[in-house]
Amino acid sequence: MGSGLLLRGAAALCARGLRAAAAGRLCPLLPRPPARPLSTGGCWCLRAAPGPPGRGEPPRSVGRGAEEAVAEEELEELLAPGPPPGAQRLLVVHPAVKWGAKKPQLTTAELQIAEAVALINTLHNWTVLDKIILSTKTPDKKFIFGKGNFQILTEKIKGLPHITAVFVNIERLSPLTKKELEDAWGVTVFDRYTVVLHIFRCNARTKEAKLQIALAEIPLLRTNLKNEMSQLDQQRGGSRYIMGSGETFMEMQYRLLKEKEFKIRNALEKLRRKRSVLRTQRERREFPVISVMGYTNCGKTTLIKALTGDEGLQPQDQLFATLDITAHAGYLPSHLTVIYVDTIGFLSELPHDLIESFSATLDDVAYSDLIVHVRDISHPETVLQKASVLSVLKNLNLPSHLLDSVVEVHNKVDLIERYQSLETNAIAVSALLGYGLEELKEEIERIVLKTTGKKILTIKVNLAGPQLSWLYKEATVQEVDVMPENGTANVKVIISNSALGKYKKLFPQ
Ligand SMILES: Nc1nc2c(ncn2[C@@H]2O[C@H](COP(=O)(O)OP(=O)(O)OP(=O)(O)O)[C@@H](O)[C@H]2O)c(=O)[nH]1
Numbered sequence: 448m449g450s451g452l453l454l455r456g457a458a459a460l461c462a463r464g465l466r467a468a469a470a471g472r473l474c475p476l477l478p479r480p481p482a483r484p485l486s487t488g489g490c491w492c493l494r495a496a497p498g499p500p501g502r503g504e505p506p507r508s509v510g511r512g513a514e515e516a517v518a519e520e521e522l523e524e525l526l527a528p529g530p531p532p533g534a535q536r537l538l539v540v541h542p543a544v545k546w547g548a549k550k551p552q553l554t555t556a557e558l559q560i561a562e563a564v565a566l567i568n569t570l571h572n573w574t575v576l577d578k579i580i581l582s583t584k585t586p587d588k589k590f591i592f593g594k595g596n597f598q599i600l601t602e603k604i605k606g607l608p609h610i611t612a613v614f615v616n617i618e619r620l621s622p623l624t625k626k627e628l629e630d631a632w633g634v635t636v637f638d639r640y641t642v643v644l645h646i647f648r649c650n651a652r653t654k655e656a657k658l659q660i661a662l663a664e665i666p667l668l669r670t671n672l673k674n675e676m677s678q679l680d681q682q683r684g685g686s687r688y689i690m691g692s693g694e695t696f697m698e699m700q701y702r703l704l705k706e707k708e709f710k711i712r713n714a715l716e717k718l719r720r721k722r723s724v725l726r727t728q729r730e731r732r733e734f735p736v737i738s739v740m741g742y743t744n745c746g747k748t749t750l751i752k753a754l755t756g757d758e759g760l761q762p763q764d765q766l767f768a769t770l771d772i773t774a775h776a777g778y779l780p781s782h783l784t785v786i787y788v789d790t791i792g793f794l795s796e797l798p799h800d801l802i803e804s805f806s807a808t809l810d811d812v813a814y815s816d817l818i819v820h821v822r823d824i825s826h827p828e829t830v831l832q833k834a835s836v837l838s839v840l841k842n843l844n845l846p847s848h849l850l851d852s853v854v855e856v857h858n859k860v861d862l863i864e865r866y867q868s869l870e871t872n873a874i875a876v877s878a879l880l881g882y883g884l885e886e887l888k889e890e891i892e893r894i895v896l897k898t899t900g901k902k903i904l905t906i907k908v909n910l911a912g913p914q915l916s917w918l919y920k921e922a923t924v925q926e927v928d929v930m931p932e933n934g935t936a937n938v939k940v941i942i943s944n945s946a947l948g949k950y951k952k953l954f955p956q
């Protein structure tokens with residue numbers, strides 16, 4: 448399918464320490480620049496803070512305010528129970544289409560089964576006991592494989608008495624197929640949809656992420672219900688009226704599901720409305736926002752950690768380690784503060800329903816000033832991964848200036864001897880070892896200044912007046928060159944057009 452997925456959520460934003468804002472010849476007697484938190488993390492919603500942070504500071508706290516949209520107990524009710532808790536021992540089966548239009552490009556069956564195994568290994572207590580690739584011409588048919596290969600598979604399963612489940616590495620099994628396979632093999636059968644949904648369920652920390660999962664489960668519940676109802680109908684149960692209610696059992700089940708969906712959408716909408724408060728705040732405060740996107744496990748979190756020095760970030764060798772969007776303040780070479788937004792990774796071949804329920808969370812990407820597309824250049828499927836990410840980006844209705852200015856980062860170059868990029872615009876880095884970060888920051892700065900219309904200027908100020916402290920608040924002061932003989936200073940600043948206009952009005956020359 449070549450589609451991917453990305454989602455986000457929230458965490459608390461925390462101030463970690465102070466940094467001198469302007470390097471170089473900062474005069475100790477001059478007003479101090481505002482303290483800047485080193486790191487900020489959280490969903491796009493402001494927590495009630497004791498008064499608004501002053502201009503010139505990154506948002507101080509985001510995250511919890513939106514959490515009241517739905518109560519914790521209510522949320523538990525909205526989430527469908529996943530696979531039973533406890534250990535799962537699996538056989539991973541990859542149906543390989545070797546001919547025709549459905550034959551996947553840019554990858555091999557071996558790489559696809561490796562990704563399926565990695566998905567399972569992400570889950571605590573789930574282990575892969577064995578794996579098998581079997582070719583098929585008709586993966587959409589009821590038994591997925593032809594008679595011969597189905598027989599081989601059934602024999603293999605019989606020879607593995609310790610397995611508790613079979614993971615068939617296709618997007619989605621129809622409930623009927625799932626049931627027939629489970630009857631034939633005597634174990635639970637999972638598809639990519641259920642496995643990925645379960646990973647999300649385990650990794651979701653915030654209410655928003657949990658609600659998105661609940662929403663993604665609705666289509667699954669609807670097909671299950673349809674299935675159950677047709678069975679019940681055969682036994683003539685489903686269409687009987689429930690005494691006094693005027694509706695049949697079937698109608699009641701559908702109504703309950705609809706109500707549940709409505710509740711989830713409503714709660715999500717409330718959370719999003721609150722999040723947009725930050726969007727407005729962010730625009731007003733004029734911190735350039737950089738969305739860091741890419742395939743799962745490519746190193747987005749590691750890169751942001753390296754760019755911001757935020758020790759709170761926890762990169763993991765795991766698919767979908769990040770499910771919650773977090774924001775982190777960092778500095779560009781000219782000391783301009785920017786906010787890096789960490790996002791959920793993409794995965795190829797995910798069912799549409801799953802993508803849809805999370806894609807609304809990408810709304811905010813449209814409000815960023817720049818997208819950094821991180822690629823794990825050491826991954827054998829790096830080309831396929833790039834195609835997956837680009838196809839999702841294209842479908843997000845992002846403004847064209849954002850799509851045209853994407854900075855492509857080739858990460859993990861330390862794993863390739865003497866790496867030389869064939870793509871001239873890409874920047875080679877090792878987020879883990881810190882290679883190439885300065886070049887990346889310079890490129891980010893170049894584009895951010897261009898897209899945000901900020902200018903680097905040197906302004907002469909009278910030190911006896913309020914100009915300098917105004918500039919510290921409203922712009923980014925880079926250098927202050929004091930001339931004691933006449934009580935003035937040359938101040939190098941990064942300033943937006945609107946702030947410059949205000950400055951000229953307030954302090955006419
Ligand atoms: N060798 C090497 N490993 C890296 C580099 N960058 C990240 N990694 C490793 O790649 C794994 C995934 O890193 P993350 O930063 O969690 O990746 P992510 O893109 O945020 O992953 P998700 O949040 O799961 O989508 C971790 O084990 C990192 O240590 C790099 O430059 N070199």
Ligand SMILES: [Mg+2]
Pocket residue numbers: 747748749762768769789790
């Ligand atoms: Mg991550």
